[in-house]
Amino acid sequence: MKKHIVSILIVLLSIQVFSQDATEIIKKADDKVKGSSSIATMTMKIVRPTWERTVSFKTWGKGVDYSLTIVTAPAKEKGQTFLKRQNDLWSWNPTIERMIKLPPSMMSQGWMGSDYSNDDILKESSIIVDYKHSLIGSENIEGKECFKINLMPKEDAAVVWGSIIKWISRDSYLQLKTQYFDEDETLIKTEIASEIKKMDDREIPTKIEIIPEDNKGNKTIVTIESIDFDVKLSDDFFSQQSMKKIR
Amino acid sequence: MQQKLIHIILFVLICFSAMGQEDSTTERIKNYALDGYISNMQSVMFDSIHKNWISDNILHNRLNFSWLPTPTFTATIQIRNRFIWGESVKYNSNYSKQIAKDNGYLKLSWNVFDEQSFVFNTSIERAFIQFSKGKFDFKLGRQRINWGQTMVWNPNDIFNNYSFFDFDYIERPGSDAFRLQYYPSSSSTIEFTAKINSNKELTTAALYRFNKWNYDIQFIGGLLNEQDIFFGAGWSGAIKSISFRGEFSFFQPKENFADTSGLAMATLSFDYTFKNSSMILVEGLYGNFSNNAGSGFMDLYAAPASVKNLSFTKYNILSQYSYPISTLVNLTISGMYMPKIKGYYTGSTISISLKDNLDISFIGQVFSGEFPDSVSGNNKRVNYYMGFLRLKGNF
Numbered sequence: 230m231k232k233h234i235v236s237i238l239i240v241l242l243s244i245q246v247f248s249q250d251a252t253e254i255i256k257k258a259d260d261k262v263k264g265s266s267s268i269a270t271m272t273m274k275i276v277r278p279t280w281e282r283t284v285s286f287k288t289w290g291k292g293v294d295y296s297l298t299i300v301t302a303p304a305k306e307k308g309q310t311f312l313k314r315q316n317d318l319w320s321w322n323p324t325i326e327r328m329i330k331l332p333p334s335m336m337s338q339g340w341m342g343s344d345y346s347n348d349d350i351l352k353e354s355s356i357i358v359d360y361k362h363s364l365i366g367s368e369n370i371e372g373k374e375c376f377k378i379n380l381m382p383k384e385d386a387a388v389v390w391g392s393i394i395k396w397i398s399r400d401s402y403l404q405l406k407t408q409y410f411d412e413d414e415t416l417i418k419t420e421i422a423s424e425i426k427k428m429d430d431r432e433i434p435t436k437i438e439i440i441p442e443d444n445k446g447n448k449t450i451v452t453i454e455s456i457d458f459d460v461k462l463s464d465d466f467f468s469q470q471s472m473k474k475i476r
Numbered sequence: 477m478q479q480k481l482i483h484i485i486l487f488v489l490i491c492f493s494a495m496g497q498e499d500s501t502t503e504r505i506k507n508y509a510l511d512g513y514i515s516n517m518q519s520v521m522f523d524s525i526h527k528n529w530i531s532d533n534i535l536h537n538r539l540n541f542s543w544l545p546t547p548t549f550t551a552t553i554q555i556r557n558r559f560i561w562g563e564s565v566k567y568n569s570n571y572s573k574q575i576a577k578d579n580g581y582l583k584l585s586w587n588v589f590d591e592q593s594f595v596f597n598t599s600i601e602r603a604f605i606q607f608s609k610g611k612f613d614f615k616l617g618r619q620r621i622n623w624g625q626t627m628v629w630n631p632n633d634i635f636n637n638y639s640f641f642d643f644d645y646i647e648r649p650g651s652d653a654f655r656l657q658y659y660p661s662s663s664s665t666i667e668f669t670a671k672i673n674s675n676k677e678l679t680t681a682a683l684y685r686f687n688k689w690n691y692d693i694q695f696i697g698g699l700l701n702e703q704d705i706f707f708g709a710g711w712s713g714a715i716k717s718i719s720f721r722g723e724f725s726f727f728q729p730k731e732n733f734a735d736t737s738g739l740a741m742a743t744l745s746f747d748y749t750f751k752n753s754s755m756i757l758v759e760g761l762y763g764n765f766s767n768n769a770g771s772g773f774m775d776l777y778a779a780p781a782s783v784k785n786l787s788f789t790k791y792n793i794l795s796q797y798s799y800p801i802s803t804l805v806n807l808t809i810s811g812m813y814m815p816k817i818k819g820y821y822t823g824s825t826i827s828i829s830l831k832d833n834l835d836i837s838f839i840g841q842v843f844s845g846e847f848p849d850s851v852s853g854n855n856k857r858v859n860y861y862m863g864f865l866r867l868k869g870n871f
């Protein structure tokens with residue numbers, strides 16, 4: 230009997246250790262691509278069976294609360310900026326000189342017609358804070374041994390997904406693959422990261438392919454052209470005044 | 477003639493330098509920026525499909541140039557060129573005069589060519605300098621001041637007069653103004669503005685906008701064209717995930733301040749974006765527009781003379797649904813109802829992205845309503861049908 234209790238305790242303990250491990254791994258992986266703040270220039274290519282469109286932008290981010298994004302291409306959308314401060318979201322359109330407060334329902338929309346959502350771009354939710362993490366296995370992705378981690382949203386978290394599975398490399402904590410599921414556990418989209426390059430002070434994947442499940446042949450490719458981590462940005466930088474001036 | 481030649485050479489030069497610009501992506505290290513568009517639009521208008529069609533063509537080019545020598549100083553100039561030919565030019569003797577109209581203090585719109593069958597107009601749409609010092613921005617010259625919060629009618633947008641129907645001129649005319657903006661926090665603004673129009677009438681106004689309870693809230697007040705004392709308020713926020721915006725303004729002639737001749741206008745606007753990215757917008761306008769009898773729909777189409785002429789009927793309601801059929805194809809359908817004239821407007825637009833910087837649009841507009849007949853005085857139904865085909869390239 231005592232033996233049983235001990236073994237149950239060990240199992241319980243190890244589960245706890247496991248879950249702590251999983252959170253720790255997610256944290257390290259998240260830090261790796263985010264840092265406390267960053268400035269990045271990126272290109273997003275929307276690929277469909279018969280055509281392609283490209284959007285380029287530059288984005289400043291600080292934690293999960295602050296981000297500022299300017300569209301640099303195509304010409305028609307160039308100069309439009311988006312500001313997120315906590316739960317408020319604005320867009321500035323220089324053509325009509327107008328600041329527009331965007332509703333929360335805009336968050337989960339495909340960003341500028343891509344398979345990337347506003348939530349991804351503007352970092353509405355945090356994979357650390359808003360989800361419970363558990364290590365569910367170990368798999369090999371493109372020759373790299375990876376932790377397989379399941380993310381379940383916390384009850385009060387306002388997130389878009391029903392669950393997420395991430396494959397994170399054991400040696401360098403890179404998120405090489407992510408699958409997003411809806412509330413009915415149906416796979417919605419898969420993200421595959423590749424082309425690991427040195428950016429600023431660290432090596433990260435610079436190409437992320439987002440492949441939606443329901444439309445074969447469709448994908449969105451995000452390429453990180455440059456990124457600087459842990460840049461000094463004050464909270465005040467993320468302002469309506471900056472939205473109108475940033476270049 | 478020499479002046480005309482210089483105009484043409486400038487136009488061509490700027491067009492070419494803009495073309496060379498196209499594939500350069502390292503804009504941010506440059507201290508200047510040049511962009512714009514060129515479009516060609518064919519239009520037809522008729523009141524009965526069986527009768528006379530009036531067809532016109534506009535070759536339309538906009539050039540936006542900014543010089544940014546230091547982070548605190550900007551100079552901007554924007555030019556609009558239009559080459560128009562067709563039956564409106566030929567048969568409406570007043571047409572070219574309307575094209576050259578400039579409501580600003582400075583007359584910066586010229587008909588370089590004004591012939592029987594065509595008109596070529598160049599106008600300077602923006603010309604301003606901006607200084608920044610900490611949380612202060614100071615802007616002087618022809619500029620767009622946009623204080624609107626709702627999407628169709630804007631009683632708070634006192635510097636500009638927006639015609640919702642004129643889809644080919646989203647930038648709107650500028651105001652010859654001085655403007656001081658102060659940003660007390662990251663999401664609030666205080667503005668002081670003085671504008672002077674072509675009648676040398678001064679408009680002075682102030683705005684305070686701040687963010688509270690996840691709403692943008694603004695208060696405005698001032699003196700419009702040295703005639704009307706006005707005040708108003710506007711907001712943008714959300715009820716659950718439905719956007720909720722509104723504006724109201726009240727104008728009272730300074731001369732008869734005590735009487736009840738004031739004009740009150742208010743808009744309420746709701747929009748919602750669905751999971752499939754389609755969007756629905758419903759907006760209503762109320763105004764006690766007692767003086768605007770309304771001579772016809774063309775009043776509605778031309779930009780109203782003043783913010784006080786947003787409509788000619790007391791109640792107006794517009795509903796619009798836009799649906800991205802695919803990333804490349806967007807469909808927009810809108811309908812407007814004006815009870816007083818038993819009138820309606822319906823519009824539909826299909827826009828197709830042909831390339832990264834090239835779009836084609838098909839636009840149809842129908843206006844119908846009852847207006848007093850100029851001879852008999854009896855109400856008579858008037859219909860207008862308009863169709864447009866536009867090819868637009870941005871650079």
